[in-house]
Amino acid sequence: MKFKLHFFFSLLYNVLSFILCLLLLVQFLPRLGDRIIATAAADAKVQIHTVETKETSQVYKCHIGRVKRLATAPNTPYLLWSASEDGTIRQFDLRQPHTCNTSSKNCKNVLINLNIYVGAMAEAKCLAINPLQPELLAVGCNDPFVRLYDHRMLSSHSFSEVKKASATSSVEDAKLPHGCVQYFTPGHLPPQLSKDLRRRFRTYVATYVNFSPCGRELIANLGGEQIYLFDIKTHRNVLKYQVLNGTSVSVSSNGVVKSVVDNSLDMAACKNGWSTSTNGATNGYKIPTLNGKRIVPDEKSKMFGHDNSCSALQGLPPKALELKAKGNEAFCQQKFWKAINLYNEAILLAVDSAVLYANRAAAYIKRAWDGDVYAALRDCHRALQLDPNHTKAHFRQARCLYELQWFQEALTCLNHFKLKFPEQAEGNAAKTLERDIRAAAFAETEESLSCKEDNESNGLQPDSSTPSRRRRRLSIVSDQEKDFRTEALDYEQRFCGHCNTTTDIKEANFFGSNGQYIVAGSDDGSFFMWDKQTTNLVKVLKGDESIVNCLQPHPSMCLLATSGIDPVVRLWSPSPLEGNGQYRHIDEVEAAAKANQRRMNADPLEVMLMNMGYRTRFNMSEGSDEDDSGETPIQCRAS
Numbered sequence: 001m002k003f004k005l006h007f008f009f010s011l012l013y014n015v016l017s018f019i020l021c022l023l024l025l026v027q028f029l030p031r032l033g034d035r036i037i038a039t040a041a042a043d044a045k046v047q048i049h050t051v052e053t054k055e056t057s058q059v060y061k062c063h064i065g066r067v068k069r070l071a072t073a074p075n076t077p078y079l080l081w082s083a084s085e086d087g088t089i090r091q092f093d094l095r096q097p098h099t100c101n102t103s104s105k106n107c108k109n110v111l112i113n114l115n116i117y118v119g120a121m122a123e124a125k126c127l128a129i130n131p132l133q134p135e136l137l138a139v140g141c142n143d144p145f146v147r148l149y150d151h152r153m154l155s156s157h158s159f160s161e162v163k164k165a166s167a168t169s170s171v172e173d174a175k176l177p178h179g180c181v182q183y184f185t186p187g188h189l190p191p192q193l194s195k196d197l198r199r200r201f202r203t204y205v206a207t208y209v210n211f212s213p214c215g216r217e218l219i220a221n222l223g224g225e226q227i228y229l230f231d232i233k234t235h236r237n238v239l240k241y242q243v244l245n246g247t248s249v250s251v252s253s254n255g256v257v258k259s260v261v262d263n264s265l266d267m268a269a270c271k272n273g274w275s276t277s278t279n280g281a282t283n284g285y286k287i288p289t290l291n292g293k294r295i296v297p298d299e300k301s302k303m304f305g306h307d308n309s310c311s312a313l314q315g316l317p318p319k320a321l322e323l324k325a326k327g328n329e330a331f332c333q334q335k336f337w338k339a340i341n342l343y344n345e346a347i348l349l350a351v352d353s354a355v356l357y358a359n360r361a362a363a364y365i366k367r368a369w370d371g372d373v374y375a376a377l378r379d380c381h382r383a384l385q386l387d388p389n390h391t392k393a394h395f396r397q398a399r400c401l402y403e404l405q406w407f408q409e410a411l412t413c414l415n416h417f418k419l420k421f422p423e424q425a426e427g428n429a430a431k432t433l434e435r436d437i438r439a440a441a442f443a444e445t446e447e448s449l450s451c452k453e454d455n456e457s458n459g460l461q462p463d464s465s466t467p468s469r470r471r472r473r474l475s476i477v478s479d480q481e482k483d484f485r486t487e488a489l490d491y492e493q494r495f496c497g498h499c500n501t502t503t504d505i506k507e508a509n510f511f512g513s514n515g516q517y518i519v520a521g522s523d524d525g526s527f528f529m530w531d532k533q534t535t536n537l538v539k540v541l542k543g544d545e546s547i548v549n550c551l552q553p554h555p556s557m558c559l560l561a562t563s564g565i566d567p568v569v570r571l572w573s574p575s576p577l578e579g580n581g582q583y584r585h586i587d588e589v590e591a592a593a594k595a596n597q598r599r600m601n602a603d604p605l606e607v608m609l610m611n612m613g614y615r616t617r618f619n620m621s622e623g624s625d626e627d628d629s630g631e632t633p634i635q636c637r638a639s
Contacts, residue, residue, distance in 0.1 A: 025068070036120055044066060066556040078094045110158060117481040140205075176480065186225070190224065213515045216233050221520055237489060331359070358390060364376035365494070370496075381397075497596060503597070516533070525564065541586060557593050
């Protein structure tokens with residue numbers, strides 16, 4: 001499928017030429033004949049304009065931070081919602097006269113104040129209204145959680161009222177009503193908030209959220225990670241491994257409760273030790289297993305690699321068998337991107353094939369992009385649901401837990417594997433993995449004790465006024481927020497290939513008559529298109545010289561508008577013929593995706609220098625998928 005770029009347009013109105021600050025959003029109000037628009041800008045104002053007369057009918061100065069997003073409901077043109085970096089979501093009723101008091105901030109239109117629950121560092125980055133259930137409001141913030149509110153259960157108030165209430169002892173009054181919100185997040189990200197981010201150059205931010213045309217699916221573009229799709233009707237709980245230790249409950253350092261049940265004694269109640277609910281029930285899910293990225297070079301164990309046994313192939317349709325064979329061949333050639341794409345297509349044809357999920361899991365682990373290990377864990381989970389005796393899946397499960405740094409769960413899982421498969425447990429692979437897990441768990445304990453001793457020896461107290469501790473105090477979340485995060489639901493689909501680290505307004509959207517494609521901008525100046533069913537990347541086009549931030553589909557035509565840093569808006573539509581814009585098609589789709597994965601994990605300074613034309617470690621290693629030497633080439637000027 002080719003895309004045509006439209007070049008010539010005529011200017012109808014120049015409504016916003018008088019806005020001097022950075023304009024962040026322009027929104028048509030629905031059912032008003034495209035005559036009224038709302039704008040949001042860096043000056044913290046929300047303004048209402050009439051297109052034909054170029055008049056500004058209303059200026060809201062309620063926010064005290066940049067307004068990043070506006071949202072409307074299809075059948076209520078008089079209601080407008082805004083999300084601001086001051087941590088509030090406000091609701092404006094255009095039928096009511098409004099005058100802002102900028103000194104006291106007494107505007108009673110605060111619907112949600114994240115500062116109370118998430119801390120004073122909370123920032124609202126995006127929001128969306130469900131088109132078929134306008135009572136549902138999705139909110140994205142400067143963390144990896146997407147919040148889905150029923151705003152009928154919320155009442156408007158002023159910023160000062162909430163601040164005054166939170167300062168009193170009536171904590172219950174500040175709580176959100178029970179059942180008014182549901183959190184969503186990729187299951188592997190909350191544990192990384194306290195571990196991984198200390199070693200990374202980026203944070204996780206939901207830069208855009210939106211609902212599908214049918215209102216059932218919710219998409220989130222997570223800055224610093226991938227794009228995730230959540231099903232708001234069919235709840236998928238985050239995977240939690242159950243430790244073999246009676247009925248006690250341990251809470252990990254990231255706040256996620258890991259229920260503990262002796263599954264070696266009660267295999268019928270909880271097969272393979274997995275639970276997908278916070279109360280310890282299994283919900284029919286079973287244990288996953290995977291081989292990991294760090295494989296011993298000379299290890300030839302059958303635990304690693306794809307499954308090609310005759311028993312595993314029984315019942316597969318001919319086309320699925322063909323795709324599986326091609327996927328296995330790609331895997332053997334270490335073309336893991338291609339192997340995953342082929343397994344994706346095969347799984348669509350054979351959704352109950354354990355071997356396809358297990359093989360895709362192996363490819364995920366070998367590719368090792370951000371989120372791949374957890375995706376592999378989920379695949380093994382599904383494989384073992386279909387075939388509880390899948391040996392490779394059991395072993396890979398322990399490897400995945402180890403790679404995710406869930407060391408206690410990894411050790412428990414490996415012990416379970418050794419009980420269930422004593423013959424395979426005597427192999428070098430199992431012994432090596434156990435040694436690695438125990439060493440990592442010991443090192444983690446030592447590091448924790450060392451940090452504690454250092455703090456005590458330096459005389460640092462909890463009330464210390466050092467900048468880092470002051471920042472932590474501002475980021476303290478409430479007990480209710482901790483509960484919401486613990487009960488967060490997992491994703492359904494994941495889309496990889498783009499890069500979202502430079503700007504916090506980068507969009508991802510549904511495209512097509514039924515939202516059958518996912519589109520998103522990228523820091524490399526391209527925009528990406530995925531098939532929603534398979535999650536395969538099908539098209540990459542050059543949309544900007546620097547960064548593509550915005551992608552909006554036409555409501556009734558097959559037309560896509562994109563914009564970025566360039567001072568233009570480009571319109572794209574499918575075309576069966578060669579023509580305008582064909583030079584913007586990126587043929588090397590896989591290379592573009594790999595480069596973006598490296599870009600996401602690069603030092604921001606290196607990325608900036610690369611964009612300026614300097615040679616760095618990043619752009620010198622773009623030709624290879626792995627850096628074997630681990631050394632940084634040094635560039636010297638000739639004398």
